[in-house]
Amino acid sequence: MFPVLQSNLPYLLQGAVYTVALSAFVVVFGALLGIVVGTIASAAPAPVRWLINAYVFVFRGVPVLVIMFLGFYSFPAVGLRLDAYTAVAISMVVYIGAFVTEAVRGAIAAVPKGQVEAAMSIGMRRIPMLREIIVPQALRLAVAPVLNISLMAIKQTSYASIVGAWELSFAAREVVERTLAAFEIFLGVMIIYFLICYPLSKAAALAEKRFSYVH
Helix, strand or coil, X not given: CCHHHHHHHHHHHHHHHHHHHHHHHHHHHHHHHHHHHHHHHHHXXXXXXXXXXXXXXXXXXXXXXXXXXXXXXXXXXXXXXXXXXXXXXXXXXXXXXXXXXXXXXXXXXXXXXXXXXXXXXXXXXXXXXXXXXXXXXXXXXXXXXXXXXXXXXXXXXXXXXXXCCCCHHHHHHHHHHHHCCHHHHHHHHHHHXXXXXXXXXXXXXXXXHHCCCCC
């Protein structure tokens, strides 16, 4: 059953390895960017907050494919020669970072005000208060949203093939062009994406139950 898929499965799995690598890079560095920027947004002066708000507003309001195209064409425009895979990875990190920034900022705002007031009453300054009280609790609240954002990022890596980055979707298109067995191949691609995303979706559901409130 599905002989074309079976014979081309090793090639598709090679593409899946690139998809997983791209996803891991985007998720890790996008999350780090969002945590840093989201934390800064909660303590920065007004001009910095306005810049962060503009960054979040623009990147959350623009399709990821547009961001990929901008990244792909903007690097050569400033004299940087990056391959499609690297350009897409950097563009997606900045894009996903905007979503994580908002999640972290919301988590910080959700920390009970009584704890903040108690810290202020004993003379704790803003930065130590963020480091020792607010951010550790906010990160617990942000775990589930960040995992859901990571799921979104993994699925969106499929767009990378449009700008020439070789990964699972690109490999599938190559096989379909050669074999014309579109149904078999994309059925296999669907299963591979499911196997990549399912563990993370379960982790997000567990995290939502475990970290949905602050003690």
